[in-house]
Amino acid sequence: MALRTSLAIVVGVGPxxxxxxxxxxxxxxxxxxxxxxxxxxxxxxxxxxxxxGGKAEAFPCDVTSAENVAQxxxxxxxxxxxxxxxxxxxxxxxxx
Numbered sequence: 217m218a219l220r221t222s223l224a225i226v227v228g229v230g231p232x233x234x235x236x237x238x239x240x241x242x243x244x245x246x247x248x249x250x251x252x253x254x255x256x257x258x259x260x261x262x263x264x265x266x267x268x269g270g271k272a273e274a275f276p277c278d279v280t281s282a283e284n285v286a287q288x289x290x291x292x293x294x295x296x297x298x299x300x301x302x303x304x305x306x307x308x309x310x311x312x
Contacts, residue, residue, distance in 0.1 A: 223299040225249040225292065227279060228308035235261055237305050242270025247299055249292050251277045279308055 224241040228234040229250045238248045242265045250258050250265075250272055258274035265272040273295060277288040 223247050223249060223296055223301050224303035224305065225251065225301060226305045226307060227251045227277070228306065229258070229261060230254075230307075231257070232307075234305070234307035237307060238272070239265060239268070239270070241303065242268070242272060246303065247271040247273070247296070249296065250274045251279070251288060253278050 224238070224246045226234055226238040226241070226248060229238050229252045234252070238250055238261065242248050248265065248270065250261055252258055253276060255274070255276040258276060262272045262274045273292075275288050275291055278284045
């Protein structure tokens with residue numbers, strides 16, 4: 217079943233669940249907004265998704281900072297103005 221939404225925002229796209237979810241959405245045809253703290257990792261994941269035919273944008277973000285989250289979502293709004301925000305996944309792992 218192919219999803220028919222246009223944008224999935226995935227917060228916490230580290231090398232585990234978040235990245236797997238982002239890849240799956242991209243394979244299903246969604247544009248994916250990737251959020252995590254590590255800009256280098258985000259760039260690598262973005263390139264991997266695009267190499268597999270998907271569409272992704274990387275947004276470095278520290279979700280422990282309300283100000284940084286607000287700035288990041290302003291950036292997402294600006295760069296995805298023609299997209300519907302249909303899926304939001306919060307996959308951030310919290311330290312114990």
